[in-house]
Amino acid sequence: MIDEVFQALAHPHRRQIIDFVHQTPGCSSGEIAALFESSRIAVAKHIKILEKAQLLLIEKSGRTKQHYFNIMPIQTVYDRWTDQYSQFFSAPLNSFKNYV
Amino acid sequence: MIDEVFQALAHPHRRQIIDFVHQTPGCSSGEIAALFESSRIAVAKHIKILEKAQLLLIEKSGRTKQHYFNIMPIQTVYDRWTDQYSQFFSAPLNSFKNYV
DNA sequence: ATCATATGTAACTAATAGGTTTCATAAAGG
DNA sequence: CCTTTATGAAACCTATTAGTTACATATGAT
Numbered sequence: 104m105i106d107e108v109f110q111a112l113a114h115p116h117r118r119q120i121i122d123f124v125h126q127t128p129g130c131s132s133g134e135i136a137a138l139f140e141s142s143r144i145a146v147a148k149h150i151k152i153l154e155k156a157q158l159l160l161i162e163k164s165g166r167t168k169q170h171y172f173n174i175m176p177i178q179t180v181y182d183r184w185t186d187q188y189s190q191f192f193s194a195p196l197n198s199f200k201n202y203v
Numbered sequence: 204m205i206d207e208v209f210q211a212l213a214h215p216h217r218r219q220i221i222d223f224v225h226q227t228p229g230c231s232s233g234e235i236a237a238l239f240e241s242s243r244i245a246v247a248k249h250i251k252i253l254e255k256a257q258l259l260l261i262e263k264s265g266r267t268k269q270h271y272f273n274i275m276p277i278q279t280v281y282d283r284w285t286d287q288y289s290q291f292f293s294a295p296l297n298s299f300k301n302y303v
Numbered sequence: 304a305t306c307a308t309a310t311g312t313a314a315c316t317a318a319t320a321g322g323t324t325t326c327a328t329a330a331a332g333g
Numbered sequence: 334c335c336t337t338t339a340t341g342a343a344a345c346c347t348a349t350t351a352g353t354t355a356c357a358t359a360t361g362a363t
Contacts, residue, residue, distance in 0.1 A: 106215055109209075109212050109213050109218070110213055112209050112212075112213075113209050113210055113212075113213035114350090114351085115206055116351095118209070122287070125287075125288065131309075131310090132309080132310065133308090133309060133310080141351085141352070141353090142352070142353065142354085143309095143310085144311090144312095144352080144353075144354085145351065145352050145353075147310075147311075148350095148351075148352085149351090165309090165360060165361075166308070166309050166310075166359065166360035166361065167308095167309060167310080167360090168309085168310075174288060177284070177288075181281070184277070187222070187225075188225065188274060188277075214320090214321085216321095231339075231340090232339080232340065233338090233339060233340080241321085241322070241323090242322070242323065242324085243339095243340085244322080244323075244324085244341090244342090245321065245322050245323080247340075247341075248320095248321075248322085249321090265330065265331075265339090266329065266330040266331065266338070266339050266340075267330090267338095267339060267340080268339085268340075
């Protein structure tokens with residue numbers, strides 16, 4: 104599962120899609136496809152990969168589908184990594200601590 | 204550059220290499236290769252990809268090379284993403300704030 | 304009912320990634 | 334000097350990924 108997330112994030116178009124859906128919640132696949140030069144089908148495949156990684160949640164609405172961003176998988180990855188590499192992340196946390 | 208990092212993190216072996224180097228600073232490419240069933244050359248290619256993404260720093264020492272993990276690129280990615288998705292990350296930050 | 308619109312599926316092609324074998328280089332030790 | 338050990342590079346094969354075109358389905362509007 105963590106592998107699906109890293110895999111999904113590996114393609115720049117897919118990260119762009121995430122960004123767009125994040126700032127345009129409920130958008131359709133057509134709107135997403137319009138962002139790119141490549142074909143609608145190519146974009147649809149990217150969307151499917153993001154959906155499998157649970158980075159996008161999709162809800163059917165009539166003949167379109169509404170797309171929503173889901174931070175959860177990224178949060179999971181982040182938590183696991185910061186736990187493992189806490190020694191590195193402790194520095195910024197401390198400065199934040201001081202700020203608080 | 205951010206693309207190279209995501210790309211580098213996409214392969215499970217490369218993430219394993221990062222983990223190993225992180226807990227075995229200064230290790231050689233031979234030691235890293237010994238972790239995997241696949242050939243030394245295949246692993247060397249993974250190491251090169253990690254080096255290009257600056258996730259590994261390499262120092263020559265006699266006839267071996269010492270490998271070190273570099274959190275910086277991940278930190279950069281993390282900073283950019285948390286900035287962009289701050290609304291999601293604010294929740295845990297707030298709970299941390301309360302804790303502090 | 305008909306037609307346009309939104310999306311999905313299948314089959315195929317091209318590009319990239321991951322791996323192998325083989326040969327080369329270069330440092331350390333007897 | 335010669336051998337062993339550590340690593341690098343080139344050529345090649347295979348698997349996977351990314352993209353295309355063509356066809357299918359289903360909803361909404363006229």
